[in-house]
Amino acid sequence: MDDDVWPEVAGWEQKWVLAASRVGHINYIPPSYERYSPRRPMTAMNLGVGAVVGGMAMAQTTEALACVGYMDTRFGRYGHEHSDFSIRFLRAGFGGVRCPVEDGIHNRFYLLDSGIKLLDAVSSASHEDLENNGKLLNELQKEPIYRAPWYNDEEMREFLAEFGPGFSEMNDPPFKGKTFDINSYYQNHEDVYLSGYDAFSHYIENGIRENREL
Incomplete structure (x- = not known):
């Protein structure tokens, strides 16, 4: 969940838990994506299906996450990391369908818009980041589905440091x-x-x- 996502009702997460338990992975699409959106509202028992995901909120089962791993750190600061994440769930058989067409494969994601809204927030987007990450998104479709939480030794040290000294003690x-x-x-x-x-x-x-x- 991004920091600009706001729960609107008590128990909002139950719909997300139910939806994820049904299909393995579920993604949010905000009203601002109207031209990409299926009919609304989208509920846990009547999911939306669309070609675009928002990425502001996601839910998945532990089984699905074990197949997919982490978001790919090569996307860096902004742009398309959530799309790659959700596409990998689809490739693993969760959260949607992949439709073969004449020019390749089209992705169709299961979507939910219940119980949350987006607050106004200053975006950290830049055209350069979006363009570079868009190219990376296409390149990574041929890589294995699973991604580790780090891509190099420096990222590994940074990741493990967040767990504190106790984590290192358990490794020794x-x-x-x-x-x-x-x-x-x-x-x-x-x-x-x-x-x-x-x-x-x-x-x-x-x-x-x-x-x-x-």
């Missing part, structure tokens, strides 16, 4: 290369055994901090 477990021996831990720490505390849980929650031996 405290007993790396060893087998956690429950009996040995209880023998070394009789107080843990007498307390009835699960050995492994105690070590993770308290033992590491207390510098207890394995």
Whole structure:
């Protein structure tokens, strides 16, 4: 959901959850896209179908997301990243249909416009970004459907840094290369055994901090 999307009614998200559960992926199209729009209103049980998506709000199932991955970071600051995202859902079999025609493949997306509206906001668009990303959109249609959350080492470091130090600690477990021996831990720490505390849980929650031996 973009930061200029505003819920209009309580429970608005339930329609989006239902729609996504039915078709795997659903996208928003605002009233300003009227010439591309199907009839309105579009509901979870009576979805719209159109050739253009707005990208201001989307919903998808975990199954669909596992097939598609993340938005492609090569689109950069603005333009067409949401189109590529939704097209990849279609390629994976979610959120619409792909229609073969004489000049290639036409995409038809399942659309929803219920429960939200767009606020007035200053756009960050630039003609140069749109033009460059439009070319990139066409080039990427031949690439695999799944995209990782980063495209290079710098983006990987930036992405992982957002999770904080705890995430890195989980990638480097405290007993790396060893087998956690429950009996040995209880023998070394009789107080843990007498307390009835699960050995492994105690070590993770308290033992590491207390510098207890394995």
